Amino acid sequence: MIRKEGIKGKEKMLKKQNKKEQKKEKEQKSSPNLHAEDAATSTILVTGGAGFIGSHVCEKLLEEGHTVVSIDNYNDYYNPEWKRENIAEIQNRIEKNDGKGGSKKFFAYEGDILHEDQLRKIAKTHRIHVIVHLAARAGVRQSIENPLLYTKVNINGTVQILNFARRAGIKNIIMGSSSSVYGVQTKTPYKETDVVEEQISPYAVTKRVGELLASTYHQLHHLNMVCLRFFTVYGPRGRPDMAPYKFTKAVLEEKEIEMYGGGETKRDYTYVGDIAKGVFKAVQFLETQNRKNQEVQNQGIFEIINLGQGRPIGLKSFIQVVETEVGKKARLKQVPPKPGDVPLTFADIRKAKKLLGYEPHVEVQEGMKSFVAWYQNERGERGKEQEE
Numbered sequence: 001m002i003r004k005e006g007i008k009g010k011e012k013m014l015k016k017q018n019k020k021e022q023k024k025e026k027e028q029k030s031s032p033n034l035h036a037e038d039a040a041t042s043t044i045l046v047t048g049g050a051g052f053i054g055s056h057v058c059e060k061l062l063e064e065g066h067t068v069v070s071i072d073n074y075n076d077y078y079n080p081e082w083k084r085e086n087i088a089e090i091q092n093r094i095e096k097n098d099g100k101g102g103s104k105k106f107f108a109y110e111g112d113i114l115h116e117d118q119l120r121k122i123a124k125t126h127r128i129h130v131i132v133h134l135a136a137r138a139g140v141r142q143s144i145e146n147p148l149l150y151t152k153v154n155i156n157g158t159v160q161i162l163n164f165a166r167r168a169g170i171k172n173i174i175m176g177s178s179s180s181v182y183g184v185q186t187k188t189p190y191k192e193t194d195v196v197e198e199q200i201s202p203y204a205v206t207k208r209v210g211e212l213l214a215s216t217y218h219q220l221h222h223l224n225m226v227c228l229r230f231f232t233v234y235g236p237r238g239r240p241d242m243a244p245y246k247f248t249k250a251v252l253e254e255k256e257i258e259m260y261g262g263g264e265t266k267r268d269y270t271y272v273g274d275i276a277k278g279v280f281k282a283v284q285f286l287e288t289q290n291r292k293n294q295e296v297q298n299q300g301i302f303e304i305i306n307l308g309q310g311r312p313i314g315l316k317s318f319i320q321v322v323e324t325e326v327g328k329k330a331r332l333k334q335v336p337p338k339p340g341d342v343p344l345t346f347a348d349i350r351k352a353k354k355l356l357g358y359e360p361h362v363e364v365q366e367g368m369k370s371f372v373a374w375y376q377n378e379r380g381e382r383g384k385e386q387e388e
């Protein structure tokens, strides 16, 4: 009798233990984290993956062996067809390159980050390890015209991504922030520890709020967060509202360039290929930290890191670079500085070098050579037709 009861008790205990283990296994399955064995094959969700920076990031991550899932709503901030072409180009490239299952590594969804059900559907199909959150309304000047749209997409959208990550058990998030959070600084170069309390455009505010939200979620839920402050990114697939695109187009078409102020503003132009490498390095950083550091596994990581070139160039010199690459003289029209534009961006990239091993390689002359060549092929006459 006693023995029977003993066996029954043992059985009960075993059942309980089994249940516990099953529950743990289930939790681990639904809480994908980054570990050494996952490193080469982890699946990364890129929001805004069809955009300028997003499409380069998708390409880089695929090149490094990751599975990449893109979500983008192909909005009409600029021609959505160009965003679809970015995706098609990636798909063509992977199919050409490997011929065996490459297409099984890249998935592009049309969807809105503001709709959690769409994000959840993706998480049901793919076991996401890392989110690279780049979807946003970009552009300082438009944010002054339409601040509500910017706060909705950039702030509510970020909360949506953070909530989704928490609920889906995705612990690793890299967020695209911006040099604009520095506002007007007197001390240069801009360091991550500088006080950043005064932004001068709604766009910049949304980016700073994104960082603060990331920090809060890290503290509350121990998520691993890296906020990357990008500095004036340029290169192939560049946005048509940005200076490299506008200047190249104007010089080629022999139209006037509007030069704000006396041309003394300076920008830390950073080539998009270097930025994509920086984002990949941030993914690697999360992987290694997760692997070697128990405290990180318990408490999570939070870092803000500048990704820039570290060598600002004056507006006049930049226009000269465009002239050289296009092979034509620019026609300049001086107009007053625009509100929201900062006089200078200048990244201190020592933290990125130290923590990520980031090293920008492309000088502005070389980068603009690639940009102008791309523009002439992809936008030139065809781009003009599509814009009209």
Ligand SMILES: NC(=O)c1ccc[n+]([C@@H]2O[C@H](COP(=O)([O-])OP(=O)(O)OC[C@H]3O[C@@H](n4cnc5c(N)ncnc54)[C@H](O)[C@@H]3O)[C@@H](O)[C@H]2O)c1
Pocket (backbone or CB within 6 Å): 047, 048, 049, 050, 051, 052, 053, 054, 071, 072, 073, 074, 075, 077, 083, 111, 112, 113, 114, 133, 134, 135, 136, 137, 138, 139, 153, 157, 176, 177, 178, 179, 229, 230, 231, 232, 233, 234, 239
């Ligand atoms: N380009 C730069 O110089 C620069 C500098 C600093 C920071 N950033 C940041 O980098 C990120 C990418 O910028 P970009 O220059 O590639 O701009 P982009 O406009 O080319 O890319 C953003 C992408 O996000 C998508 N998107 C916007 N709202 C969405 C939504 N609600 N749901 C799903 N997708 C949505 C857009 O369709 C677009 O494809 C942004 O977060 C931007 O703030 C860019």
